[in-house]
Amino acid sequence: MxxxxxxxxxxxxxxxxxxxxxxxxxxxxxxxxxxxxxxxxxxxxxxxxxxxxxxxxxxxxxxxxxxxxxxxxxxxxxxxxxxxxxxxxxxxxxxxxxxxxxxxxxxxxxxxxxxxxxxxxxxxxxxxxxxxxxxxxxxxxxxxxxxxxxxxxxxxxxxxxxxxxxxxxxxxxxxxxxxxxxxxxxxxxxxxxxxxxxxxAELQYIQAVKMGGKESDELVLDDIAADVAERLEDVDIAIMGSGSTVEHVMQQLGLANTLLGVDIVEHLQVVANDVSESQLYDYLQQHPQATIKLVVTVIGGQGHLFGRGNQQLSPRIIRHIGLTNIIIVATKKKLQSLTEKGLQVDTGDPQLDSELAGLRTVVTGYHDEVLVNLVSVR
CATH class of the missing domain: 3.40.50 (Rossmann fold)
Structure with a gap:
């Protein structure tokens, strides 16, 4: 009833x-x-x-x-x-x-x-x-x-x-x-x-409290950084998202990083730190022929990939970069902490969320990846 x-x-x-x-x-x-x-x-x-x-x-x-x-x-x-x-x-x-x-x-x-x-x-x-x-x-x-x-x-x-x-x-x-x-x-x-x-109390639909702090396993993070560095060698532009795992990648590349912002790297050199959505979009529009990769990580405890603390990565930015050009990085420890929730997306564009959903590879070490289900909860 x-x-x-x-x-x-x-x-x-x-x-x-x-x-x-x-x-x-x-x-x-x-x-x-x-x-x-x-x-x-x-x-x-x-x-x-x-x-x-x-x-x-x-x-x-x-x-x-x-x-x-x-x-x-x-x-x-x-x-x-x-x-x-x-x-x-x-x-x-x-x-x-x-x-x-x-x-x-x-x-x-x-x-x-x-x-x-x-x-x-x-x-x-x-x-x-x-x-x-x-x-x-x-x-x-x-x-x-x-x-x-x-x-x-x-x-x-x-x-x-x-x-x-x-x-x-x-x-x-x-x-x-x-x-x-x-x-x-x-x-x-x-x-x-x-x-x-x-x-x-509905775990599938209710967000967990964000886990703070940096990853403790430095060796695992070093391996992730080495893998990402290889992937970016022949890329014109790398858009680096927020979070401590991405920060570690930037540190290993010897680049200045905005822990809680979005940075633009061109041919492995920083050209702009902590950019806004409009600044990022204008920059991408000025480089229509460039090869681009987006490096993002997962919010610990919640599992959100987009839509939490990185709204600079708007639907039009993600679409411009292309879904196949997204590199997701996370330690297995962080992924295991997500339990049954998996990875979540909440870009504000339901169609894009649906397109992002499905099995995605996550870089968890040097030449080490795992398949994780990316979920758009509807």
């Missing part, structure tokens, strides 16, 4: 806007202005719409409580869901509006709160949300370290669908994590646990 659900909805309307610009986050007064100067527009509402469009067959079973305007009302109105506005935010809205909106919604005792944003948004919600009421985040930010988010918007919809069908009942406590963005922009990850919230 189909269930009836009362859902809260809060959207951080500027979440993720700092990702394509290479700003490492969306906090700070100048981030929105800088992003818009580069032609970047917020995509949080689009991410929520992606999730809710999958739930349109269940409109009669869903009642939403939300915040006015861009913080929830607009997307519900566009898609034709039944909703009640509980809170009117300031303009422009701020973190306090996320908190006050969530607090007002909590008074309605919904079955579950959907919210869209990043770790900062989760932290804001956590401060005011009752522990007894479950939540589910739709990932829309740059930093997604917290274990309260679905792996992508479609996965959030699948969790709601399971709840509607009565197939999912258990919950667990997900950690709310956040990092110091100023330190993050300087290449240092300082993550801290700020609390926990109750989330549906």
């Amino acid at each position: 189909m269930q009836q659900l009362r859902l809260g909805l809060v959207i951080n309307p500027v979440a993720g806007i700092g990702g394509p610009t290479g700003l490492k986050g969306s906090d700070g007064e100048n981030t929105l202005a800088i992003a818009r100067q580069q032609g970047v527009e917020p995509k949080a509402q689009q991410r929520v719409a992606t999730a809710l469009e999958l739930l349109t067959p269940y409109k009669t079973q869903l009642q939403f409580y939300t915040v006015a305007g861009d913080m929830g009302e607009n997307v519900l109105q566009t898609l034709g869901f039944a909703y009640q506005v509980i809170y009117q935010p300031q303009h422009p809205s701020s973190a306090s509006d996320s908190q006050l909106g969530a607090k007002a919604i909590a008074e309605q005792q919904p079955d579950l709160l959907l919210f869209a944003g990043g770790d900062g948004t989760a932290r804001d919600i956590c401060q005011v949300w009752p522990e007894s009421l479950p939540v589910l985040g739709i990932p829309a930010g740059v930093k997604i370290h917290s274990g309260v988010y679905a792996v992508n918007p479609s996965a959030a919809a699948r969790v709601i669908e399971k709840l509607l069908k009565g197939e999912l009942a258990s919950v667990h406590q997900g950690d709310v994590m956040d990092i110091d963005e100023q330190a993050f922009r300087q290449g240092s990850v300082k993550a801290k646990r700020f609390g926990e919230m109750t989330v549906p």
Whole structure:
């Protein structure tokens, strides 16, 4: 029998806007202005719409409580869901509006709160949300370290669908994590646990808390670096993604690296560090005949290859480079830590996610590869 659900909805309307610009986050007064100067527009509402469009067959079973305007009302109105506005935010809205909106919604005792944003948004919600009421985040930010988010918007919809069908009942406590963005922009990850919230316990769809720290097995990393160096010898341009495994490759090549950014290497020489999405795209457009490789690694504990902390690698960038030109690197230890989740992709382009899905080779040592299933959770 189909269930009836009362859902809260809060959207951080500027979440993720700092990702394509290479700003490492969306906090700070100048981030929105800088992003818009580069032609970047917020995509949080689009991410929520992606999730809710999958739930349109269940409109009669869903009642939403939300915040006015861009913080929830607009997307519900566009898609034709039944909703009640509980809170009117300031303009422009701020973190306090996320908190006050969530607090007002909590008074309605919904079955579950959907919210869209990043770790900062989760932290804001956590401060005011009752522990007894479950939540589910739709990932829309740059930093997604917290274990309260679905792996992508479609996965959030699948969790709601399971709840509607009565197939999912258990919950667990997900950690709310956040990092110091100023330190993050300087290449240092300082993550801290700020609390926990109750989330549906569905491992296929709910993101794990990101594992921090560098790989400890230096010899394995040396072997991976040696293999990648061989692959790049005859390549014109190498786009080097973020993460400690890629950092080790760069160190072995004797090149300056941005641990938490994207670098451009031309004929094994760095030509640009920590580039934004628009800078990277312009550079690639200027080299239409070049051979290109993209070197990326996996976020430990989560398994995300794209869509977490590397939004500079946008769908148009990935398509320009070509799916066959992606080199995935990771230690077997890191891959084994992913358990049944496998590798995940959440580029924001469902068609591209589908094209990326399937068996992929991962470089795990010198001339040593393993086959891993790359999953687009829909």
